[in-house]
Amino acid sequence: xxxxxxxxxxxxxxxxxxxxxxxxxxxxxxxxxxxxxxxxxxxxxxxxxxxxxxxxxxxxxxxxxxxxxxxxxxxxxxxxxxxxxxxxxxxxxxxxxxxxxxxxxxxxxxxxxxxxxxxxxxxxxxxxxxxxxxxxxxxxxxxxxxxxxxxxxxxxxxxxxxxxxxxxxxxxxxxxxxxxxxxxxxxxxx
Amino acid sequence: xxxxxxxxxxxxxxxxxxxxxxxxxxxxxxxxxxxxxxxxxxxxxxxxxxxxxxxxxxxxxxxxxxxxxxxxxxxxxxxxxxxxxxxxxxxxxxxxxxxxxxxxxxxxxxxxxxxxxxxxxxxxxxxxxxxxxxxxxxxxxxxxxxxxxxxxxxxxxxxxxxxxxxxxxxxxxxxxxxxxxxxxxxxxxx
DNA sequence: GCATAAATGAAACGACCGTTTCAATAACTG
DNA sequence: CAGTTATTGAAACGGTCGTTTCATTTATGC
Numbered sequence: 001x002x003x004x005x006x007x008x009x010x011x012x013x014x015x016x017x018x019x020x021x022x023x024x025x026x027x028x029x030x031x032x033x034x035x036x037x038x039x040x041x042x043x044x045x046x047x048x049x050x051x052x053x054x055x056x057x058x059x060x061x062x063x064x065x066x067x068x069x070x071x072x073x074x075x076x077x078x079x080x081x082x083x084x085x086x087x088x089x090x091x092x093x094x095x096x097x098x099x100x101x102x103x104x105x106x107x108x109x110x111x112x113x114x115x116x117x118x119x120x121x122x123x124x125x126x127x128x129x130x131x132x133x134x135x136x137x138x139x140x141x142x143x144x145x146x147x148x149x150x151x152x153x154x155x156x157x158x159x160x161x162x163x164x165x166x167x168x169x170x171x172x173x174x175x176x177x178x179x180x181x182x183x184x185x186x187x188x189x190x
Numbered sequence: 191x192x193x194x195x196x197x198x199x200x201x202x203x204x205x206x207x208x209x210x211x212x213x214x215x216x217x218x219x220x221x222x223x224x225x226x227x228x229x230x231x232x233x234x235x236x237x238x239x240x241x242x243x244x245x246x247x248x249x250x251x252x253x254x255x256x257x258x259x260x261x262x263x264x265x266x267x268x269x270x271x272x273x274x275x276x277x278x279x280x281x282x283x284x285x286x287x288x289x290x291x292x293x294x295x296x297x298x299x300x301x302x303x304x305x306x307x308x309x310x311x312x313x314x315x316x317x318x319x320x321x322x323x324x325x326x327x328x329x330x331x332x333x334x335x336x337x338x339x340x341x342x343x344x345x346x347x348x349x350x351x352x353x354x355x356x357x358x359x360x361x362x363x364x365x366x367x368x369x370x371x372x373x374x375x376x377x378x379x380x
Numbered sequence: 381g382c383a384t385a386a387a388t389g390a391a392a393c394g395a396c397c398g399t400t401t402c403a404a405t406a407a408c409t410g
Numbered sequence: 411c412a413g414t415t416a417t418t419g420a421a422a423c424g425g426t427c428g429t430t431t432c433a434t435t436t437a438t439g440c
Binding site for chain 1: 413414415416417418419420
């Protein structure tokens with residue numbers, strides 16, 4: 001009978017907070033500057049999320065979903081091309097804030113495995129599932145698919161760590177090429 | 191004529207702080223608990239390092255040196271064996287605190303490139319130099335050595351990210367094997 | 381032992397933190 | 411319009427932060 005709940009409000013806040021985190025990072029996050037920047041107030045954030053920690057966990061889940069969805073849609077005729085395209089997308093300037101934030105969260109999550117258990121598990125498994133499913137659909141057995149997918153994921157993340165730190169595009173791009181060629185020649189289905 | 195400076199004191203403090211960081215991480219570091227834990231006081235830390243930020247930068251440099259030295263001494267008859275041994279050393283339980291701290295610092299450094307410029311540059315270049323020098327000494331030209339070394343470094347770091355998050359040793363170890371075999375078959379000198 | 385400067389202790393400063401309290405407002409139902 | 415509850419604002423609370431101030435202790439060369 002009274003004022004009904006606004007179900008879209010939390011999602012709106014999540015989006016705004018995510019954008020703020022992309023700019024300012026997670027480590028030094030505090031409610032007052034955040035609230036001011038997104039036109040809200042600490043009171044409102046705590047009302048909707050319960051606590052700062054719960055808020056962060058929620059937003060991190062949203063970040064993970066966003067990152068996964070951004071790359072799930074990439075397709076190509078061959079694996080070589082697909083992975084090439086993924087790297088091109090990952091290393092594009094537009095992706096860098098997301099990866100910087102991702103690595104920052106990664107570091108914090110490794111320090112607090114309990115709190116960020118969901119993130120730690122999902123951040124590997126999401127991608128492994130994505131990559132391995134593709135391989136499976138081509139006839140590779142599930143177990144080998146996961147092994148091969150682990151190699152792909154580790155490479156992509158490792159190169160991204162390098163690129164974010166050095167911005168040495170020429171060297172890293174060359175290295176990615178060399179790596180992909182070596183991988184593809186040892187593709188377990190060939 | 192008066193009391194002379196104790197040149198060993200800063201190094202002692204650095205060591206103690208490093209041990210504390212390995213346990214407690216960098217993100218939430220604050221002087222009072224740190225000082226208490228190492229039997230010192232905030233006053234002393236600031237006296238010797240000037241500020242918290244300068245202290246952190248100094249200790250991070252020490253961490254980097256320690257990490258590099260720990261792996262520089264690893265040798266083997268073939269590259270395959272050498273990289274295998276490096277991975278074995280990296281993924282040993284004793285190394286995990288160091289890598290957790292390393293990834294945490296990495297995330298923070300990416301957020302503050304100015305402050306941690308030295309770390310970001312060195313954390314890639316140190317290893318690249320180490321790996322590439324080996325390859326060069328076997329006759330590979332310097333440029334290709336750096337490319338190949340980039341592949342090795344990215345792989346090692348990527349697998350370590352995976353392992354720290356999942357502790358799925360069997361899968362990651364298998365993936366490392368697959369990756370190394372693929373790499374070695376495409377070793378540019380063969 | 382005395383002068384001198386390095387090193388440390390104790391306490392305070394102003395600022396900011398996450399959170400709570402209390403009250404006001406807003407948006408809906410009947 | 412009245413009643414009800416979701417939502418928000420303003421201010422305060424206790425606590426911790428990095429840093430500074432001021433005084434004291436400590437170890438050395440003369």
